[in-house]
Amino acid sequence: MEVTQESQATESGEFRALKPCxxxxNHSREQHGVAASCLEELRSKACDILAIDQSLAPITLVLAEDGTIVADDDYFWCLPSNTKFVALSANEKWVYSNSDGGTAWISQESFDVDETDSGAGLKWKNVAxxxxxDLSSIILLSEEDLQVLIDVPCSELALELSQSCAAxxxxxxxxxxxxxxxxxxxxSKxxxxxxxxxxxxxxxxLSKQEESKAGFVEDMDAVDTGSSRETVSRTALTSQVLTALKEKPAPExxxxxxxLELVTQEDPKALAVTLNWDIKKTETVQQACEQELNLRLQQIQSLHSLRRVTARKTPPPEQLLSPKRAKQDPT
Structure with a gap:
């Protein structure tokens, strides 16, 4: 929804510019188009249009993109038309939400951080x-995601996780x-x-390696150039994953x-053609990826099992407050 810029007449007959917004x-995808000449007018319209109770005032307006508080009319007018605002009531904190209908990072099938600078800037929030x-999901993250969490200032990450800076x-x-x-x-590898x-x-x-290479050459002779291109086109891996496989030592x-799961599901011959590897090297890397994936899943299962055991051993609060007395020996 977009609003075109207008002007409106005041009681004195003057016209003042209106900014479409x-x-x-917060936590809503429903957007409303309004036009306002200043922040105070935008706050007032926000209360009316969004049905915010006056008892929840003062209303704070923040940018939906990154939560920046807009508190100055000059800055308000520097913003482009149709800027998205989130209206926060008193004591309410801004929470990032993809209002365009996207889903959370954990349910996405892919996430390309190279698309826009703003997407890269928000990646650490998605990982957080x-x-x-689930804190145990740290085991499943890539090295790039782990480094992103380390590079984030401690205070910002603490605010996002609702934890203390020490934690x-x-x-x-x-x-x-x-x-x-x-x-x-x-x-070590x-x-x-x-x-x-x-x-x-x-x-x-050496002899085994030569036999493997000879077998691979025979397979390649049976495939013409056109079918090779078709095999490459069937590879479902992203350029980022393929680059890691080619350039990273121990890419798993x-x-x-x-x-890792996507790599293990790839056809070895198709992946070998894409990476320009021999079939033996390709299968070795896929096996390493499968082993690493199984190891991480086992670690996750172990952590969840420990949590369940700990939860069973922890007594209910009422038992901690009112411990039962031991029965006295009648003798």
């Missing part, structure tokens, strides 16, 4: 929401430990690969669990 309440719903600092330290653990695993390469030079693995440690 879009209004909605996922952690707020958020501990969370960021935990995130850093997860990143460090993955880096240690990557370095690289050392192992160097050791295997040394064995290949001695001839212990860099990807999110959702991306």
């Amino acid at each position: 879009l209004l909605r309440r 929401k996922q952690l707020k719903e 958020v600092q501990r969370l960021q330290n935990t995130v850093q430990q997860v990143l460090d653990h993955r880096e240690e695993a990557r370095q 690289q050392l192992l690969e160097l050791y295997l390469q040394a064995l290949e030079k001695e001839g212990s693995i 440690l860099s990807l999110s669990s959702q991306d």
Whole structure:
């Protein structure tokens, strides 16, 4: 819904400019188009149109995009026409919501952070929401998402998670430990690969590798150029995932669990053509992705099991307040 700019006549006969705006309440997708000459008029119209009780005044107007409080008429007029505002009643806090009908990050099938700068700026809030719903989902995040949480100022992340700065600092330290653990695993895998390469030079693995390459060449000879292009077009992986597979050492440690699952579901031959790899290397990487995915899921299940056990062992509040007395021995 858009509102065109107008002017209206005052009692003295003068005309004053009106700025078209879009209004909605917090946690609502329903938007209302209004035109106002100043912030005070926009607040007044917000109370009427959005049916905000006068007892909830004062009304605060914030930008729907990032929650910036608009408290100055000069800044109000610097904003473009049809700017989206959220009207907050007293003691109400702004919460990010995709008012265009999108869903939360946890239910999205994909999220391309390269589309717009504003999308990249809000990514850490989407990741924070996922952690707020289930802290154990930290295990499922990609290294990029983990780094985003570390780079966010502690005060902003604390506000988003409704936690103290001390608790958020501990969370960021935990995130850093997860990143460090993955880096240690990557370095260990690289050392192992160097050791295997040394064995290949001695001839212990060279013959098997040559046989695998010969078999792959025969398969490629049976496929013409046109069918190769068709195979590449069937690859459902994003460019971001393909880049990680090509350039990252131990790429399974860099990807999110959702991306790991997509890699394991790819046809090995199609993925090999896309990455310009031999089939043996492709299958090895897919197996590593599958193992990493299973490990993360097992960790999630273990955490949930511990939570259930802890919940069963914790006595109800009434038992803590009124403990039963032990029965006396009648003798």
